[in-house]
Amino acid sequence: MESSFAGLAHGFEVALQWHNLIWCFAGVIVGNMVGVLPGMGVLSTISILLPLTFSMPPVAALLMLSGIYYGAQYGGAICSILLNLPCHPPHAVTCLDGYPMTKQGRGGVALGITMLAAMVGAAFGIGQMMVLAPYIASIAFKFGPQEICALMLLGLLAGSTLAKGSPIKGVSMTLFGILLSLAGTDINTGNERFTFGYIELSDGFELVAISLGLFGIAEFLKSVNSVAPTGARSVKLGVRDLRPTRADLRQGLPPILRGTIIGSLCSLIPGTGPTIASFIAYAMEKKISKSPERFGYGAIEGVAAPEASTHSAVQGDFIPTMSLGIPGDAVMALLLGALMIHGIQPGPRLIVEQPDIFWGLIASFWIGNLILVFLNVPLIGIWVKLLMVPYRYLYPTALFFVCIGVFATRNEMFDVAATLGFGAFGYLLLQLGFEPAPILLGFVLGPRLEENFRRSLLLSRGDLATFIDRPISAVFIGLCVLLLLAQAFAAYRKMRAPVRVPMSAFE
Amino acid sequence: MSSSISRRHFTAGVAGVALAAPGLARAADYPQRPVRIVTGFAPGGPADVLARVLAAHLGEKLNGTFIVENHPGAGGNIGCNFVARAEPDGTTLMVHTSALVINPSLYKKKPYDVVRDFTPLMELATSPNIFFTNPQSGLTSMADVVARAKADPQALSFSSAGIGTPPHLSGELLKLRAGIQMVHVPYPGGGPCVAAVLQNTVPLGCVSMQATLPMIAAGKLVPLAVTGRSRSPNLPNVPTMIEAGFPDFVTDTFMAFIGPAHMPQPVVEVLVRTTQAILNDAQVHQQLFTEGYEVLAGGPDAMAARIAREVPMWAALIDKAGVGQV
Numbered sequence: 124m125e126s127s128f129a130g131l132a133h134g135f136e137v138a139l140q141w142h143n144l145i146w147c148f149a150g151v152i153v154g155n156m157v158g159v160l161p162g163m164g165v166l167s168t169i170s171i172l173l174p175l176t177f178s179m180p181p182v183a184a185l186l187m188l189s190g191i192y193y194g195a196q197y198g199g200a201i202c203s204i205l206l207n208l209p210c211h212p213p214h215a216v217t218c219l220d221g222y223p224m225t226k227q228g229r230g231g232v233a234l235g236i237t238m239l240a241a242m243v244g245a246a247f248g249i250g251q252m253m254v255l256a257p258y259i260a261s262i263a264f265k266f267g268p269q270e271i272c273a274l275m276l277l278g279l280l281a282g283s284t285l286a287k288g289s290p291i292k293g294v295s296m297t298l299f300g301i302l303l304s305l306a307g308t309d310i311n312t313g314n315e316r317f318t319f320g321y322i323e324l325s326d327g328f329e330l331v332a333i334s335l336g337l338f339g340i341a342e343f344l345k346s347v348n349s350v351a352p353t354g355a356r357s358v359k360l361g362v363r364d365l366r367p368t369r370a371d372l373r374q375g376l377p378p379i380l381r382g383t384i385i386g387s388l389c390s391l392i393p394g395t396g397p398t399i400a401s402f403i404a405y406a407m408e409k410k411i412s413k414s415p416e417r418f419g420y421g422a423i424e425g426v427a428a429p430e431a432s433t434h435s436a437v438q439g440d441f442i443p444t445m446s447l448g449i450p451g452d453a454v455m456a457l458l459l460g461a462l463m464i465h466g467i468q469p470g471p472r473l474i475v476e477q478p479d480i481f482w483g484l485i486a487s488f489w490i491g492n493l494i495l496v497f498l499n500v501p502l503i504g505i506w507v508k509l510l511m512v513p514y515r516y517l518y519p520t521a522l523f524f525v526c527i528g529v530f531a532t533r534n535e536m537f538d539v540a541a542t543l544g545f546g547a548f549g550y551l552l553l554q555l556g557f558e559p560a561p562i563l564l565g566f567v568l569g570p571r572l573e574e575n576f577r578r579s580l581l582l583s584r585g586d587l588a589t590f591i592d593r594p595i596s597a598v599f600i601g602l603c604v605l606l607l608l609a610q611a612f613a614a615y616r617k618m619r620a621p622v623r624v625p626m627s628a629f630e
Numbered sequence: 631m632s633s634s635i636s637r638r639h640f641t642a643g644v645a646g647v648a649l650a651a652p653g654l655a656r657a658a659d660y661p662q663r664p665v666r667i668v669t670g671f672a673p674g675g676p677a678d679v680l681a682r683v684l685a686a687h688l689g690e691k692l693n694g695t696f697i698v699e700n701h702p703g704a705g706g707n708i709g710c711n712f713v714a715r716a717e718p719d720g721t722t723l724m725v726h727t728s729a730l731v732i733n734p735s736l737y738k739k740k741p742y743d744v745v746r747d748f749t750p751l752m753e754l755a756t757s758p759n760i761f762f763t764n765p766q767s768g769l770t771s772m773a774d775v776v777a778r779a780k781a782d783p784q785a786l787s788f789s790s791a792g793i794g795t796p797p798h799l800s801g802e803l804l805k806l807r808a809g810i811q812m813v814h815v816p817y818p819g820g821g822p823c824v825a826a827v828l829q830n831t832v833p834l835g836c837v838s839m840q841a842t843l844p845m846i847a848a849g850k851l852v853p854l855a856v857t858g859r860s861r862s863p864n865l866p867n868v869p870t871m872i873e874a875g876f877p878d879f880v881t882d883t884f885m886a887f888i889g890p891a892h893m894p895q896p897v898v899e900v901l902v903r904t905t906q907a908i909l910n911d912a913q914v915h916q917q918l919f920t921e922g923y924e925v926l927a928g929g930p931d932a933m934a935a936r937i938a939r940e941v942p943m944w945a946a947l948i949d950k951a952g953v954g955q956v
Contacts, residue, residue, distance in 0.1 A: 170673035170698070174686040264829035308704075310816055312954060313736070313793030322711070325704035393825050447828070448844035449821045450674075456821065457674035464683065466920045470844025533672075534701055574818075581815050582787055582831065 127253045130474075134482030138490055143183050147487045150187035151495050154194020159202060161210040161335060161525040164532055165195045169457050181465035182479055186487045188461055192454055193245065193437050193488070196397070197495045200237045200430055201506050205230050208339035208521060210528070213397040213433040215334040215563055216405045219286070220418060220425030222342075227421050230510065234503045235367040236375045236423055237430045238496055240382065244431035245492045247383045248390065248438025253485055256446045256474065266392045268582065269590050272575035273599035274392070275568045278399070280606050282406035282568070286558030287419030293561050296552075300565020301572075303328060311577050323537035330398070331532055332542040333566060335525050337559035340546025343518055345553055371423055378408050378428035386432035390439025394571070396452050397436040402564050404432035419558070438488060445469050445481060660720055660900050661694035668724045670709025672702040675819075676840070676921065680754065680885055681725035683917065687908040692900070705729055705794065707741040714747035718890040720897035725754070728796050728883050731937055735945035736794040736953070744941055750933035751898060752887035752905050755923035758858035759800045759881055760839040760868070762851050767833040772855050772874040775834060779810035787813040789832040791820045794953065797836040799944065800857055800881045802951035807876050827851065838883045839864065840922025857881045864922060885923070886933060902929050 137143060157168045169188050176184035199211030204221030217237070224233040255262070266274075283297040284290045306317040307327030318324040367375065382404040389400035408428040409418045418425050440451050448470035450456035462469055467477060474481045509517070529542045549559050583589035591597045667685050669677045678700060685696040701709035706729040716722035730748075733741055742748075763769045769778065779786045790798035793816050805812055815832050817823040820841035827835035828850060835842075843864060845851040853868040859880050861870055871879035887905060889898075908914055909927040918925055926932070947953075 166673050167700075170678065170682065170700075173679075173682050177683070177686055267829060267831045310792070310818055314954070322704050322708055325708070326702065394822060447825075449825050449828075453672055453674040457679075460674060460676075460679040460921075463921045464679070464917050466916060468844045468847075468920060471848035471850065472844070533703065534699055535703075578815060581813055584784060584813070
């Protein structure tokens with residue numbers, strides 16, 4: 124602990140050096156902008172800017188590139204909440220309650236609570252990195268394929284009812300999402316499945332294409348029909364409250380704390396990034412809520428929990444990368460590559476051998492997050508004004524950026540077509556009363572479930588008992604069983620004495 | 631799909647143009663237009679990072695614009711198809727991995743013809759694969775691995791960076807050469823594969839060497855053997871597979887610099903000369919060494935020779951090991 128603070132003090136000395144501070148600032152600003160633009164990925168931004176860092180000192184390079192990553196998370200929620208456009212996959216789930224809040228004129232409140240969630244989540248994530256980084260290996264390594272598989276199963280079971288409306292429709296959408304995720308190359312055999320001869324599908328659908336299509340485009344198709352042809356200024360989107368009230372804060376704080384914990388746990392489990400974290404946080408928040416029927420109609424908890432979880436997972440993501448030299452995802456692999464170009468090998472000895480890098484990075488996290496909050500809170504008013512832009516300018520512009528962003532992820536026109544296809548499909552679903560959110564849940568968790576299930580069985584030579592032989596996995600499986608029993612019990616009671624569904628469910 | 635037919639026509643047509651007007655492409659003018667360096671993988675991987683290093687230096691040295699364009703998918707085949715169909719005027723180039731010579735044998739539907747569809751430019755760099763284990767596994771040498779697998783054919787699994795990657799095929803080669811059984815557990819990439827051995831989920835792993843270096847330095851992973859022809863300067867104490875008793879057991883993951891077929895000779899010469907100078911620069915040399923690569927800087931002939939050597943080598947291995955074509 125004490126050495127952590129000594130290290131942090133040294134880190135601030137490094138991060139507050141003039142040139143490092145400037146690069147950190149540049150990074151978070153670029154990140155923030157990238158986050159706001161639909162589909163424009165952090166990954167492509169960092170890789171485009173990578174050559175710029177070849178001639179920079181390694182500390183400054185790392186500070187800037189990381190700033191883009193966590194800076195983007197601040198921008199990411201904005202379009203989700205205000206336009207139902209999940210510009211950045213971890214924030215897709217924020218649409219569920221964020222956009223209804225905007226429709227109620229509470230977009231500013233949602234953004235305010237997002238900022239608070241970001242602050243708390245990030246602070247916890249960074250603190251965890253300071254204290255836990257040296258011991259991280261022992262925690263992360265308790266999670267083998269059996270544990271991850273059991274956790275994903277739990278996530279799917281808990282989350283399949285995460286959307287509003289009929290549970291059966293929710294479950295069927297989750298299954299449909301899993302089905303979609305099967306398209307592409309099977310990791311265990313290398314065979315292509317459900318690609319129908321399209322080489323573009325050999326690595327499956329792009330998550331960005333699905334989320335932008337199902338949420339953004341579908342919403343556009345839905346509202347374009349309901350807008351009066353003349354004099355339509357905003358889509359009945361008023362701006363009533365800009366700031367969260369005391370009651371909002373009281374309601375939002377516990378979910379923020381819970382989301383933060385989930386996010387930081389997810390970041391420690393290999394390969395479980397911010398997107399999965401935010402979905403699990405939302406599902407869990409709805410599960411434990413006393414009034415789950417409010418979710419999907421602008422519940423502030425539904426914004427607070429996933430946002431906090433995303434931010435703490437993003438900061439936690441750096442832990443395995445920096446302390447083990449093992450990147451958790453492609454963004455981290457790129458940061459690792461950037462360090463190696465400067466002759467630095469992250470790994471267990473990084474903290475001792477390169478204190479400038481490790482502690483400088485952590486100090487810059489504090490500084491960068493502070494800059495982002497101070498930058499974004501005054502901007503909330505301006506972002507919300509975005510909604511005053513006439514519909515006929517706002518949405519075509521957004522669609523334009525969606526197309527560019529989706530194309531840029533892989534330089535494939537196929538993905539743009541897929542986005543439009545998913546948009547039309549999402550519109551159909553909305554008309555039929557199916558909520559698209561569980562599709563994303565299935566799409567994100569499904570492949571991890573399958574991959575780890577088959578891996579576990581490969582390692583156990585086909586013995587299914589492997590899932591209950593290991594304690595952590597057994598606990599998760601036990602929770603799954605409890606959840607199913609509780610569901611069955613609730614259904615049984617409902618059958619005997621039908622409960623009145625609250626009016627809000629029919630809005 | 632009809633694409634293979636149209637590509638053949640297209641390539642033939644372009645070949646005609648290139649042959650008819652070789653004088654148009656003058657070395658001094660290159661590059662007149664922005665040049666894209668394609669990679670067949672997503673940003674962040676070794677091919678992508680190397681392409682970006684190269685693009686930055688080429689742009690500076692040739693006074694032009696070199697941008698990296700990622701066309702990921704189908705194990706690199708999407709990028710390869712894109713380049714094979716591009717105009718061979720030097721504005722589309724590609725940095726690719728060993729997948730270039732493996733994929734034609736791995737895929738049922740032949741994705742491209744390595745010799746006919748591409749101009750070999752440079753053999754950039756190479757990294758050996760490494761067999762490694764967790765200290766708790768009790769394995770200390772390749773002889774231990776073979777002995778344990780022989781004692782109990784169900785005992786060992788090995789992790790790799792994915793189906794059809796050089797590390798996976800190296801593991802299959804080991805099974806064939808030593809006459810042992812091991813279960814292959816594929817992971818999506820080198821990082822997760824190393825993590826699986828670190829947490830002792832899988833006792834044995836094989837990846838491109840770079841991914842293991844920090845953990846070996848920290849004593850958390852035990853290197854057993856590298857698959858280069860000679861020992862790696864990064865790990866001078868680790869024996870090669872040849873030394874471990876498997877003559878001619880040489881596999882590596884290389885980085886190739888290629889372009890579409892029939893590129894004009896002057897452009898090839900400029901690119902080769904400049905790239906060789908870049909790779910022999912001390913700083914670039916050091917960068918690649920840190921990433922676990924040994925600089926080869928071989929010209930078009932070396933690259934062509936490697937293609938001629940490795941395509942049949944991997945084809946025979948994939949066939950013999952019974953790796954199902956995908």
